[in-house]
Amino acid sequence: MKAFNDLADFSIEEIKALVQLANRLDAHPEPEALKGKVLSLLFLSPSLRTLASFQAAMTRLGGGSFVISPDMSIHGLETRPGIVMDGTAAEHIREAVPVIASYGDALGIRAFAERKSLENDLAEVEFHAMTDLIETPYINMESAMNHPCQSLADWKTMDDLGVPDNGGKFVLSWAYHPMPLPLAVPAATLHMAAQRGMDVTVLRPEGFELPDALMQKALAAAALSGGSVTETADRKDAMQDAHVIYAKSWSSTRHYGDKIADKSLRENHLDWCVDEPWFENAQADCRFMHCLPVRRGVVVADEILDGPRSVVIPEARNRMLAQMAVLHQMLGGSS
């Protein structure tokens, strides 16, 4: 595996094999599989789960990792191409990325969206500006419009819970949040659920439609898997017979990169906080999923998060197991 960048690059069978490998590594640890192997981890954006779970994953497989982040004691990193570096930053990513990659057998990169241009972010311009610099296998640890590690973990989580693939109803719901968050998780989640063959509904207020390119990509995945993709602003319609509600806030596509216009739009939807009444016409055991971190009392009520519907903790643990499967395949652990 040369890259783990997008679940869309893998067939359903390949994804199922990764989930199976994750299950096997959970049941039967392989603490020698990646002996002496190194994973380089470059965080240009903040992290908790990803930071912790990748380090833990490498240790469990007998290898190790190191973390580089501008928050640590390094000389600031410049990202703009062709610039005369007479300012603060002492190093350009054109050197930093290949060097960091050269110390590892694979490189994980996290870099959130710039949110200056929707087109650039959809094309993953910034992320590919980095991965184009290296030959080393790499892992997308969250880019402008993708988060494949989260999606593989979410797929496994639904398998663990017995949520049906074909015939399973998956609601991806926008939720209120004080800040305009990136589209990476909703983009990846929408595609993952469609690719898994589920009937996916995107539930969002007017103005928070996902970009058309993401909807089209998901529709194509659904066509292959036997799933479906629809969108609505009607909560009751969306939740009808739902097996899963996956909550996530995201910024307005209409006002992409415009914080003020986005804010005036989102402030009308303070009531988009997932709570028990949302579930009245859902499946009785309808689950609540979220990638975390989540704002309590804002995105979701404490009652839901602390109650039996929530699977956010095992979902987060599956990050580690899913990544162990990816690393095992990528770094040649004998399987």
Place this chain on the structure above:
Amino acid sequence: MKAFNDLADFSIEEIKALVQLANRLDAHPEPEALKGKVLSLLFLSPSLRTLASFQAAMTRLGGGSFVISPDMSIHGLETRPGIVMDGTAAEHIREAVPVIASYGDALGIRAFAERKSLENDLAEVEFHAMTDLIETPYINMESAMNHPCQSLADWKTMDDLGVPDNGGKFVLSWAYHPMPLPLAVPAATLHMAAQRGMDVTVLRPEGFELPDALMQKALAAAALSGGSVTETADRKDAMQDAHVIYAKSWSSTRHYGDKIADKSLRENHLDWCVDEPWFENAQADCRFMHCLPVRRGVVVADEILDGPRSVVIPEARNRMLAQMAVLHQMLGGSS
């Protein structure tokens, strides 16, 4: 071992077995004992020795660890229960702690006292609010009123030096420091020396008595071990025939959490800086112990710290060895 939270939870025999295991692991390394095992380390308060020694301990036993701290590139952590999270913090410890725990085979937590309420801190309200969230075995890396890793290392340090348990005289002395420091180390040290069967004197100026609950707990330990516990403000009385002086500054119990009242009290005691004249009626080879970090020329004179009485460096190294013993037992290294 499900938790290493308080030396008081262990019998004298169990503690001796841990010290013996620490000695064995020092003499006979076991670099495969914890192969593929992960220790999660959560630091909500600053650290040097604990941060370094736990990472080194896991490596020496063949496992690994990862560190999460709010100083690193994570989304701020909220600790207040039931709050609507519309402020700065993007994640609540109710999610963060179980998630971090889920990546490890054990979890170490450091969280200093809030110092708003003595009662809450004595009850370890904040610390247990975290440990109550998890099933994973955990280690107290310093809480409001405990520091069992330090105490196990200190016990071993006295064994290494041949300091008698029954009949050994241990002086826990307050010292001047410009800031009102937590009670964790004095609380843990007082109990440890009493549990070891020593004759313990708490030497402190008026106003710096330790909380009664801590004195009572130590008296109970002394009753079981054949030791004794007294307190005095008279330096000469305290130091008579002492085998060990353990210096540590701490805040005034009377003015707990009140920095200004505490300061006006402590400023009268600038002369509580341990120096050679303190030792005139002590045992000739009376040792100086301190948990570090220590302020030179403030808590203790350079002459003592750099002289033959000081055992602070081997004492600090024993942190690693003591923790290796705890980890070995907790994580099932075959013994």
Place this chain on the structure above:
Amino acid sequence: MKAFNDLADFSIEEIKALVQLANRLDAHPEPEALKGKVLSLLFLSPSLRTLASFQAAMTRLGGGSFVISPDMSIHGLETRPGIVMDGTAAEHIREAVPVIASYGDALGIRAFAERKSLENDLAEVEFHAMTDLIETPYINMESAMNHPCQSLADWKTMDDLGVPDNGGKFVLSWAYHPMPLPLAVPAATLHMAAQRGMDVTVLRPEGFELPDALMQKALAAAALSGGSVTETADRKDAMQDAHVIYAKSWSSTRHYGDKIADKSLRENHLDWCVDEPWFENAQADCRFMHCLPVRRGVVVADEILDGPRSVVIPEARNRMLAQMAVLHQMLGGSS
């Protein structure tokens, strides 16, 4: 090996053996060589390559490491001797360094020059104040006037490329940079190239001569190895038949520690940015080397850095391999 502090402490044969060991470990990994061994890493100055490559090196050899840096969550470190510590810093290096060393089998230390006194910095007063406190083997990860890990990597890089030792022409060139940088890399590089037996020319504008002590040390090395050392401000003279140009900015020796006087001098030399015209009378395949980080468009033109002359990425990767050889010898990996 008790210390890896200066290439000058090693014979040419010993250095060649280290380079050979680095090559062997690259071709034939030894993921069990340093099983259970710990490298303590103390960074008092910022780092990217050193931070990453030492961690990667230990993992590849089956051991591990931990990092301590004042940027992390530790109590500030005091370095001044004999001081009464009633200010901000809560810990003195006199305790911190031996404690950190005591957790590892070797200690790496990085501490840039104070740049208050040239004499003190040339004598490595600050660095030895730390290493004098410990018995543990140590590695200089860049001190006031040395960077032996960089130099060993550079030696290997030239071997990899087939650059001749005797008869090879090596130009160490000053370059413009907005800030007065330390002398560690030029000092180490000058000596390394002379020790390798090369004909070394230091190319620098008036006012940026290297300290006489460094020139004398390099001349002595050249006398032993059959190399030579000269200096000039004439670019054309210097570059004649050059096999390698090693660019690096450094501060003015004349105005050592005086940022304002240094700045007014260096601002006259904005044109010292290595570009293709520099190479017109050099060997056709003359290489560009730099220790990184490098400021694009300031120290060197993008065209050079992105073109076939540049070897900065493999040079940086050799940091890891060179350090693996040092660690393997120092920590007793069977060879």
